[in-house]
Amino acid sequence: MSTEPPENTEDAEPGTPGADGASAEGAQVSEGAQVSEGAQVSEAEAELRAQQIERERIERRKAGKQGPIEAGGKLSGTAADLLAAVRAVESGGRPAATVFREAPAAPRRPAPEPVRRAPAVSGEAVPAAGVVEGVRAVLALGGAPEGLAVQAAGVLGEGGAEALRSDPWQLLRVAGVRPEQADGFARALLGAGAGPDDERRGRAVTVWLLEQAALAGHTALEMSALVGALGRQGVPDPEEAVQNAVSEGDVLVFQDPVAEAGAPAPQEEGEERPVRVLVGLERYALAEESLADGLARLVNSVPKQDGSEEWERAAAAARGSAGELIRAVAGHGLVLHTGGEASLAEPAALLGAAHGMGLRAWAATHGPVGRARFAALVEGPGVATVAGLLSGAEGPGRDADGALDVDLLVVLDAPQLDVETAALLTESLPDGARLVLAGDPGVLWSVGAGRVFADLLAARVCPQIASRRPDPGPLGELVSGIGVGELHQVDAPGKEVVIVPVRDAGEAVHRTVQLVVDSVPRAIGVPAEGTQVITPGHGGAVGTRALNAALKERLNPGPGRFGGFDPGDRIAYSPAPGRTLPGRVVRADGEGLHLACGGEEVVVPRERVEQSVRHGWALTAHQAVGCRWPAAVVVLPGDAVPALSRPWVYTAFSRADRHLSVVHGVEQALPRAVAEVTAKPRTTRLPVLLAPQVPATEG
Structure with missing residues (x-):
């Protein structure tokens, strides 16, 4: 696979943390990782800056809370020590030294105050030239690529050069750097003093492993999984490394009650409950707690009635599962809706009913393609993208208190909500508003950390309306079977489904190009621009890079004078991790690369083209989520298993x-993958945080 930093879990190298918390192999540091110092602020970056402002508002709100993050009940022993550690960190003091083992008698080596890595926001200000040059000099001294200077300066701040000199393993905070590379950098700067038992290394690798776990979707890792992963990274005393990271405030420790099947709840106040010990980064702990609070507020608050008789009339007119959805929304602040593409008619009916009652109702989709498809089902305005809604670029705007100016918000493509985005959405809703999370539970989960929609479905804290509208035709039958673990051979008289067997990678590329350029247009009537190729990863002989190169040669050959792109090229633009906007290249000039994405023009500055724009005739499945095309060619080469x-x-x-x-x-x-390989588990805390605030409902 590619050595680039993974854009999503599909692209991750073997070893990415899964259920067992094994370490991920991050991307290699290379000269190609350069980021220009002269980066300009694009529209997408301005949008992400607005999200950062909203995150800061939430952090200020959380900072006002007096108590620590609650989890578990009466505890004793190691679990009690861990709880004391968490509370000490939250209160600003040092936790007990006996969290994992007794502290050694020898004094701890001095270490600089760690610089916490902020949430990734591509619109951050470019570091001052002097700061960058200082970091570049230290990188050169340690034999690291000088092209990392801007990234490192942005992460480490004004004191970046000194931070790297005193603690070379701080380089691990730069995306794409791996422990063995940071080790080489440390040896070049510190000489024989840079050993595997260095406390600074243990702390840095602990944080790095949790960052890699987040790329695989986890908001925290079980202590045993993290300790095992640290051991595999050559940390001699993993428990001490975690203790040191807790002591310095790099990570937080939690103990969550474990509900054992059939086990009665503790009856006595002093009775111990089994717990699982988790370790996580503050960034995701804050987001998950904020999300739980926001969801509990919606569930426990009484929504604005706005005429119960009107709601009932609308439900009666809609009938079926659309009527059930409208009735559920009438009396509840939070409702979940599940179904495939055909079920979108039900949220559309809900939105129409709400507009008819004079309510401020909006829907938000994962991307502009989904926005256009859903907007075709509703009358009038009221459809935005999630990113546009949060940034204020789309949607109703915000009221004087900073809340979204809505009575009802329907979020489509809900499985794509990571914990941070979901927290921003819920915190942005005013009291008395209604929130509907709708989506297909069978699709891939979010690229970012968390499994919000799946966690809420499992927690059963609000009404859940399952659509009874199946997707039609042979394609609908095929997909419905896959959803329950069965790969049916469907009757497709109109060639709705065609299987093209291949023997090797070369034949797979040849047949894919043939299908897009000739067979599908001729036999099905769908032109090449209406056909999307989907393949498991970016690298390899049949990854997106190889397929896009072959398709460009046939469909839009050209010299690629602007970063490999020509006018007319089909592209996939990623303004932020987890967001992919399909589009086309319009032109290139001094401003940058001009793209048409979802009916809007986007200008990508020259220095950001390489890191945010790919050719888009072929995408990964994660990039394709939230979009549909008249035809799709799914490529499954032998190495895709x-x-x-x-x-x-x-x-x-x-x-x-x-x-x-x-x-x-x-x-x-x-067929074996469809029948046996379900979604990889993700370790999250949302259900545990919700349980004390919202009782589970029946049915």
Whole structure:
């Protein structure tokens, strides 16, 4: 696979933390990781800056809370010590030294105050030239690529050069740097003093492992998994490394009650409850706590009635599961809605009913393609993207208190909500507003940390309305079967589904190009621009890079004078991790690369093209989530077997409206993946945080 930093879990190298918390192999440091010092602020960056302001508002609110993060009940022993450690960190003091083991008698080596890594916001100000030059000099001294200077200066701040001199392992805070590379940098600066038992190394690797876990979707890791991963990274005393990281405020420790099946709840006040010990970064702990608080506020508050008779009339007119959805929303602040593409008619009916009652109702989708599709189902305005809504670039704006000016918000593509985005949304809703989270539970989860929609479905803290509208035709039948673990052979008289067997990578590329350029336009009537290729990863002989190169050569050959791109090229633009906007290149000039994405023009400065724009004739399934095309060609080469899972196949196959071609080179691995390989578990704390605030409902 590629050595670039993974954009999503599909692109992660083997070793990415999964259920066992194994360490991820981050991308290699290379000269290609350069970031220009002259970066300009684009519209997307301005949007992300607005989100950062909102995050800061939430942090100020959380800072006003007096108590620590609550979890568990009466505890004793190690668990009690861990709780004391958490509370000491939160109160600004040092935790007890006996969290994992007795502190050594020898004094601790002095270490600089760690610089915490802020949430990734590409619109951050460019570091001052002097700061960058200082960091560049230290990087050169340690033999690290000088092209990392801007990134490192941005992460480490004004004292970046001194921070790297005194603690070279701070380099691990730069995206893409791996422990063995930071070790080499440390040896070059510190000489023989840079050993695997260095306390600074243990702390830095602890934070790095938790960052890698977040890339795989975890908001925290179980202590045993983290300790095991530290051991595999050559940390001699993993428990002491975690203790040191807790002591310095780099990480937080939690103990969450474990509900054992069939076990009665503790009856006595002093009775111990089993707990699991988790370690996480403050960034995700804050977001998850904020999300739980916001959801509890919505569930426990009484929504504005705005005429119960009107709601009932609207529900009666809608009938079926659309009527059930309207009735549920009438009396509840939070409602979940599940279903496939056809079920979008039900949120559309809800939005229409709310508009008819004079309510300020809006819907938000994952991306502009989904926005356009849903807007076609509703009358009038009221549809935005989640990012546009939060930034203020789209939607109703905010009231005097900073809350979104809405009575009802319907969020589509809800499985794509990571914990930080979901926290921003819930905290942005005013008291008395209603929130509907709608989506297809069978698709891949969010690129960012958390599994918000799945956690809420499992927690059963609010009404859940399952659509009874199946997706029609052979494609709908095929996808419905995959959702329950069965790969059916469907009757497709109109060539809605075609299987194209291949023997090797070269044949897979050849047949894919043939399908897009000739076969699908001729036999199905869908032109090449209406067909999307989907493949498991970016690297390899049949990854997006190889397929895009082959498709560009046939569909839009050119010299690629602007960073490899030409006018007319199909592209995938990623303004932020987890967001992909399909579009086309319009032109290139001194301002940068001009793109048309979802009916809007985007200008990407020259220095940001390499890191945020790819060719887009072929995408990964994660990039394709939230979009649909008239035809899709899903490519499954022989080396794709490890990437296959039921959610991946479900997502890829369900991107087609009229026609699906499967370039099939994995033989029986495909039905086996559909039947046996479910979504990889993610460690999250949302259900535990919600439980004390919101009672579970029946049904």
